[in-house]
Amino acid sequence: MKRLLHDVKVLDFSWMIAGPFATKFFSDHGATVVKIETVKRQDVMRHFQPYKNNKPGANRSGVWAAMNSGKYSMSLNLGSPKGREVAMKLAVWADVVIENYAPGTMQDWGFTYEDFKKVNGDIIMISMSSLGQTGPFSHYHGLGFHLQGFAGFNQITGFPGREPFGSIAYTDFTAPPFAVTAVLGALDYRRRTGKGVYVDNSQVEASMHFLGPTLLDGAVNGRDTMRNGNYSNYAAPHNAYKCNGDDRWCAIAVFTDAHWNGLRQAMGDPAWSTDQKFATLLSRLEHVKELDAHVEAWTSQRSPEQVMQTLQALSVPAGVVNDGRRLVEDPNFAARGFFQTFDHPEIGQAVTRRSPVTYSNADSSVPRGAPVLGQDTEFVCTKILNMSDEEWLGLMESGILA
Amino acid sequence: MSDTLLAPYRVLDLTDLKGHLCGKVLAEMGADVLKIEPPGGDSARDLGPFIDDIPDRNRSLYWCAYNLSKRGVTLNLESADGRDLFRRLAAKADFVIESFKPGYLDGLGLGYSDLRKIKKDIVLTSITPFGQTGPYKGYESSDLILMGMGGFMSENGYEDSPPIRMSQDQAYNHGGIYGAAASLAAHYDRAKSGEGQHIDVCIQEALALMFDPPMQAWIMNKKDGTNRVGPQMIRGKILMRLVWPCKDGFVTWRLFTGGAVGRRTHLIIDWAEEDGQHTGLKGTKWEDIDMLDITQPQLDAWDKVFAEFFMRHTKEQLVEGSLKRHMMIYPVNSITDALTHRHLKARDFWVDVEHPELGRTLKYPGPYWKVHGAPWRTRGRAPLVGEHNEEIFVKELGLTKDELISLAEAGVI
Numbered sequence: 001m002k003r004l005l006h007d008v009k010v011l012d013f014s015w016m017i018a019g020p021f022a023t024k025f026f027s028d029h030g031a032t033v034v035k036i037e038t039v040k041r042q043d044v045m046r047h048f049q050p051y052k053n054n055k056p057g058a059n060r061s062g063v064w065a066a067m068n069s070g071k072y073s074m075s076l077n078l079g080s081p082k083g084r085e086v087a088m089k090l091a092v093w094a095d096v097v098i099e100n101y102a103p104g105t106m107q108d109w110g111f112t113y114e115d116f117k118k119v120n121g122d123i124i125m126i127s128m129s130s131l132g133q134t135g136p137f138s139h140y141h142g143l144g145f146h147l148q149g150f151a152g153f154n155q156i157t158g159f160p161g162r163e164p165f166g167s168i169a170y171t172d173f174t175a176p177p178f179a180v181t182a183v184l185g186a187l188d189y190r191r192r193t194g195k196g197v198y199v200d201n202s203q204v205e206a207s208m209h210f211l212g213p214t215l216l217d218g219a220v221n222g223r224d225t226m227r228n229g230n231y232s233n234y235a236a237p238h239n240a241y242k243c244n245g246d247d248r249w250c251a252i253a254v255f256t257d258a259h260w261n262g263l264r265q266a267m268g269d270p271a272w273s274t275d276q277k278f279a280t281l282l283s284r285l286e287h288v289k290e291l292d293a294h295v296e297a298w299t300s301q302r303s304p305e306q307v308m309q310t311l312q313a314l315s316v317p318a319g320v321v322n323d324g325r326r327l328v329e330d331p332n333f334a335a336r337g338f339f340q341t342f343d344h345p346e347i348g349q350a351v352t353r354r355s356p357v358t359y360s361n362a363d364s365s366v367p368r369g370a371p372v373l374g375q376d377t378e379f380v381c382t383k384i385l386n387m388s389d390e391e392w393l394g395l396m397e398s399g400i401l402a
Numbered sequence: 403m404s405d406t407l408l409a410p411y412r413v414l415d416l417t418d419l420k421g422h423l424c425g426k427v428l429a430e431m432g433a434d435v436l437k438i439e440p441p442g443g444d445s446a447r448d449l450g451p452f453i454d455d456i457p458d459r460n461r462s463l464y465w466c467a468y469n470l471s472k473r474g475v476t477l478n479l480e481s482a483d484g485r486d487l488f489r490r491l492a493a494k495a496d497f498v499i500e501s502f503k504p505g506y507l508d509g510l511g512l513g514y515s516d517l518r519k520i521k522k523d524i525v526l527t528s529i530t531p532f533g534q535t536g537p538y539k540g541y542e543s544s545d546l547i548l549m550g551m552g553g554f555m556s557e558n559g560y561e562d563s564p565p566i567r568m569s570q571d572q573a574y575n576h577g578g579i580y581g582a583a584a585s586l587a588a589h590y591d592r593a594k595s596g597e598g599q600h601i602d603v604c605i606q607e608a609l610a611l612m613f614d615p616p617m618q619a620w621i622m623n624k625k626d627g628t629n630r631v632g633p634q635m636i637r638g639k640i641l642m643r644l645v646w647p648c649k650d651g652f653v654t655w656r657l658f659t660g661g662a663v664g665r666r667t668h669l670i671i672d673w674a675e676e677d678g679q680h681t682g683l684k685g686t687k688w689e690d691i692d693m694l695d696i697t698q699p700q701l702d703a704w705d706k707v708f709a710e711f712f713m714r715h716t717k718e719q720l721v722e723g724s725l726k727r728h729m730m731i732y733p734v735n736s737i738t739d740a741l742t743h744r745h746l747k748a749r750d751f752w753v754d755v756e757h758p759e760l761g762r763t764l765k766y767p768g769p770y771w772k773v774h775g776a777p778w779r780t781r782g783r784a785p786l787v788g789e790h791n792e793e794i795f796v797k798e799l800g801l802t803k804d805e806l807i808s809l810a811e812a813g814v815i
Contacts (some may be wrong), residue, residue, distance in 0.1 A: 004591040004599075021611070029587055049638065050619045056694075062618030126771070137745040140725055145635075145644050146732035149654040152740045154645060156569045157558060158633075164652055164734055165558050166645050167635040173612045177579040178427070178770040184586035185407035185431045189776055191593055192410070201771035205751050208740070208767050209423065210575045212467030217451035218737040219752075219765040220463060225737050228569040230546060233450065238546060240555060240564040247628060249565055251550035312541050319547035321565045323556035323628040324616025330551075330606075335536040338607055351621045356577075356607035357584035358533075360514065360600035362591065 001363040003030025008187070011087075011094035012036065012071065013111070015043040017144060017169060018203055019100030019128055020067045021176035022183075026096075027070030028355040028366055034090060034380055035071045037373055038078060039402045046373065052347045058373050059346040065370035069342065069352035074381075075374030075402055078109055082400045089385050091116045091123065096183055100128040100203075102141050113198040122196040124186045128179050132202030144169025144203075151204045152211055158227040165227075171207040178206035236284035237263070239292055240321050241299040243307055249321035250304035252295065252311065260284075262314035267298045342369025377401050406432020407776050411496040411589075414438060414488075415472060416479075419446040419571075420501035420605070421529040422468035423578025427770070428497070428585065429471035430778050436491070436794065437474040441813055443787040444469075453760065459787055460759075466784045468578075470755065470766060474785025475794050476815045479510055483814045488512060490799055493520050497585050499527040501577075504534045514600035523598040525588045529577045533604035543605075548573035552609025557616070559630035577605035640698050643705060645734060648712040652734035653720050655712075657704065659696070664688035669729045674711040681707045741765070755783050791815055 008031035012023045020035075020043075027033040037043060042058055045067065051060040077083040087109075091097060097116055099106055106112060106127070113125045127133060130142040131150075145166055148154055154166035182199045190196055208215065217223045232238040232253070240249040254260050264273045272278070272294050277287045284291055299307050304320040311318035322330060328351075333339060337354075344350035350369055358364040381392035381401070395401045408428060413435040415425035429435035437444070442459075449464035450457065459465075478484040489512075492498060498517060500507060507513045517524045528534055531543035538551075546567050549555050554573075555565035567573075581603045588599040610617070619625040629636055633645035635656075644656050658666045667688040674681050683704065712720065717733050724731035735743065746752065754763040769778035795801045795815070809815045 002591070002595075004587045008590070025583060025587075048615070050615065050623055050625065052622050054623060062622045063614045066614045066618060131745060132749055132772075135745045135749040137725065141728070141730055142732055143730070145656070146654045146730060149645070149652075149734040150732050150740070150743075152735050152737050153568065154652070154654070154734045155736045157566070159563065159566070163633045163647065164645055165633050166654060166734070167629075167631065167633070168554070168557055168612060170612070174576070174579075177576075177583045180583040181427055181431070181579065181586060182407075182771045182773065184583060184590055186773065186776070187590055188586070188593065189407045195775065197407075197776050198774045199771050200774070202749070202751075205746070205749070205767070206770035208751075209770055210572055211570065211737070212767060213449075213451060213464040214570045214737055215741065215767050216463040216467050216764065218741050220453055221451060221455055222738075223451065225570060230564065230566050231569075232546070235544070235546075240546075240550060240566070242564070249550070249555075251546050251555065253544040253546045255544070315542055317542040317544045317547045319541070319543070319551040321550040321555045321628075322553050322610075323626075324553070324613060324618075325620040325626050326556075327553050327610050327613055328617050328620050330610075332532055332536040332538045332606060333610070336533055336604065336607070338610070347622065351618075353607070353610065353617075355584075356580050356604050356611060357587075358602045358604075359584075359588065360602075361597055362588075362599065 003367065004359065004362045006030035008032070009093055009095045010034070011090050011097045013097065013099035013101070013106070014128070016045055016100065017067065017172035018175050019098060020045070021173060022128065022179040023071065023098055024067060024069070025177070025180045025355055029364070030367060033071040034384070035068065035073050036076050036078070036087060037073055039075055039373065040077060040079070042373065057346060062347065062350070065344065065347060065350045066352045069350070069370040070366050070368055071371060072376035072380060073371035073374055074377045077400055077402050080400055082395065082398070084109055086385070086395070086400065087111070088119055090380070092119050093384055094120070095124060095187065097123060097125040098128070098179070098183070103127070103129055103133050103138050117196065122190055122194060124183060124190060124196045126179055126183055126199040126201055128175065128201045128203060130202070131204050133200045144172035147171040147204050147207070151207045152214070156214065156225055156227050159229045160227060171203050174207040174210050175201070175203035231288065234281070236281060236288050237291055237295050241292070241296045241307070243299050243304040244302055245304070248304045250299055250307040251319050251321055252307070253317040255317070259316045262316040263311065266310045266314055266316065270294070337365070340366050344369055345372060374401070405776055406779060407773065408433040412436065412494060413497040413499060414491055414495045416498065416500040416502070417529060418444055418501055419449070419464070419468070420531065420574045421499055421578050421581055422446065423575045424499050424527065424529060424581035424585070425472055426468050426470055427579065427582040429781060432779065435472040437469055437472040437785060438477050438488070439474060439787065441476045441478050441815060443476070447787070453764070467766070469784035471781040472785060473790040473793070474788065475791050476788040478814050479512065481812070481814050483809060483812065485510060485512060487795065487799065489520050492517055492524065495521065495524065496589070497525045497527065499529065499581060499585065501529045504528070504530060504539045518598060523592050523596055525585055525592060525599050525601065527581050527585045527601040527603065529581045529603040529605065531605045533607070534602040545571040545573045548605055548609060552606050553613040553616070554609060556628040557613070557630070560632050561630055563630070565628065565630060573605055573609060576608035577603050580608045638694050640696055640701055642701065646709065646712040648720055649714070649716045651717045653712060653717055654732045654734060655730065657701070657708070659688045659691040659693050661689055664691065666729060669727050670708065670711065673723065673727060674707070677714065679711055679714065683707055753780055755780055757783050759786070788815060
């Protein structure tokens with residue numbers, strides 16, 4: 001079965017998380033993504049824990065392997081003029097160039113959109129920098145955990161009166177699908193008009209759309225929304241409740257009378273639940289802490305799976321709080337084939353996950369495992385750039401392909 | 403708007419709040435997105451916040467934020483007349499996006515196999531919490547439930563607190579934006595092959611993409627357990643602080659050591675010393691320290707110095723100083739900080755959108771990206787309930803005004 005993007009050619013200068021997440025959508029759906037790496041200055045995510053058997057190494061990070069499965073790794077030293085010449089030849093081959101350096105890096109190499117356009121008139125290029133290509137902060141270096149604070153996500157994560165959180169690097173995951181959407185739109189635009197485009201994608205600005213209503217509330221009503229734990233204005237109970245087991249939790253969200261009645265039924269209609277102070281949403285909100293304690297007394301006798309299944313059978317929204325292990329073991333993911341395993345020379349059996357999107361009339365599985373550093377250099381030189389053996393071996397010996 | 407990326411295309415948007423972002427993004431890329439609501443309006447119209455805090459189905463900012471740039475009609479798909487009108491619209495549509503429970507549209511005779519008969523190459527994008535298949539496909543969900551089942555909550559909270567979500571709804575947007583990307587990937591192929599697709603977007607999977615580190619810790623090394631470490635992160639065996647209190651708020655910063663990045667840490671020590679803080683760390687060779695060798699007591703001792711430095715300065719002093727010194731201290735912006743930030747202003751990120759019935763403009767977040775030559779655009783504010791019924795049903799489909807009235811009276815529109 002075909003993969004939808006099988007003839008799309010992506011020249012991938014991206015590193016860290018946000019860029020590689022965008023290019024993974026392309027490789028997942030069949031595009032040829034040539035990731036330019038260099039032995040001298042490696043993608044820092046190659047050195048991100050955890051490593052196989054806790055032993056560090058450029059090809060041992062499970063996180064890197066999961067984020068880069070399906071791509072081709074070419075080692076190319078962009079510090080040398082010869083190396084940059086080779087990259088320019090790849091720009092002639094490519095449909096799309098993707099990069100997420102701070103503004104300036106690509107320019108220093110002579111890799112602007114205008115430069116690429118000279119050799120490939122209808123090329124599409126996207127720059128996914130932290131804060132965009134223009135503006136007073138555009139050259140400011142930043143990582144996902146910085147950007148999520150800048151965008152406003154930290155301030156709304158945590159408990160009232162305590163410090164804000166911010167360890168997920170949230171924008172690294174919210175920005176990439178916006179970039180993918182831009183590139184796919186640009187490919188259609190090029191097909192219709194013959195014209196390529198340049199896209200300036202600010203990770204912060206794209207991500208801020210996840211806060212749309214909250215930003216509008218600020219702009220229109222002057223409200224500065226703050227963190228509020230798990231509480232909701234219009235649901236109670238609405239929290240994670242401790243269950244039987246070691247640090248196991250189940251989330252329960254009661255929005256309607258039907259949900260409330262379902263929860264009561266599941267708990268066996270205990271006497272406390274008939275108290276007037278829990279009869280309406282407004283009074284449940286007023287007595288929410290007491291309510292939480294009652295609910296937790298019930299959940300703590302059961303596993304989170306039991307709580308979820310019992311409540312879902314009564315159409316009450318409830319879900320296990322999955323940690324890393326439970327995500328891997330999640331029955332929904334297993335049934336849907338979310339994880340795939342590939343042989344990997346250093347990791348052994350490397351597990352990756354496909355894109356969150358599957359198609360009725362196309363193959364949605366990840367086509368290949370993660371490459372070790374420089375694994376596909378020969379393939380790219382000989383099969384994509386049609387170099388002779390003499391030519392690419394010469395480049396290898398002179399350290400250009402390193 | 404023939405110069406936009408998606409100018410030629412029509413999208414029928416049947417989603418509720420689980421998929422609203424998908425249609426909004428396609429609309430701002432230039433597609434003609436027709437939001438189809440049940441008579442009376444979409445349930446998201448009941449969600450606050452509301453314009454001027456006045457609850458009203460046309461004043462929901464939740465609705466406004468995610469339905470900007472669409473046109474809107476009402477249509478009861480559970481009536482034969484409603485289905486008939488929908489089929490007539492689908493015959494000319496390029497994309498249909500929906501977020502009903504799996505099987506719901508099939509039950510109405512409007513599933514993928516039915517729509518294909520009307521429009522052979524239709525792309526039908528289904529955005530659901532748990533996907534079209536699998537044991538959870540019929541489960542009830544909400545933002546909280548998905549943030550739990552997708553992994554987010556296990557990484558947020560304190561060791562002695564419940565796991566927590568973000569305090570504002572997030573989860574559905576992950577499905578919405580992947581829905582937009584997925585639809586366009588299908589369209590890329592359709593333009594060559596002439597084949598349509600039914601797309602299954604699973605929000606739980608989209609959320610799980612964020613959790614490679616804990617998933618891989620279990621897969622590769624059988625390391626179990628949640629990482630609820632407040633404003634810190636776990637790096638190897640140590641807890642490292644990322645969010646720091648300062649004089650008037652919070653900033654983000656982390657310690658770097660080792661060859662490539664350790665030099666950055668001298669900058670903060672130099673700055674602190676210039677300001678008269680005696681750090682006792684001037685001679686520390688940050689470049690030579692391997693992160694894996696740092697012990698918690700050592701880090702805690704350093705952290706006291708950094709904490710004092712941050713507390714001696716305001717957020718603005720820290721960020722502006724850091725900008726000049728090429729450091730990486732970022733503000734933890736509140737919502738109103740973000741709304742007034744000079745960088746976003748300089749980039750013209752905010753757009754004023756007219757709300758003619760209110761006689762005023764409201765400020766919205768603008769382009770997610772800037773495409774030179776093929777602009778992002780807003781068509782206008784989100785539709786009022788049934789705002790374009792006449793435009794679509796009378797002018798486009800050719801119904802008479804009398805028929806429109808009959809359909810309204812029958813509860814079809």
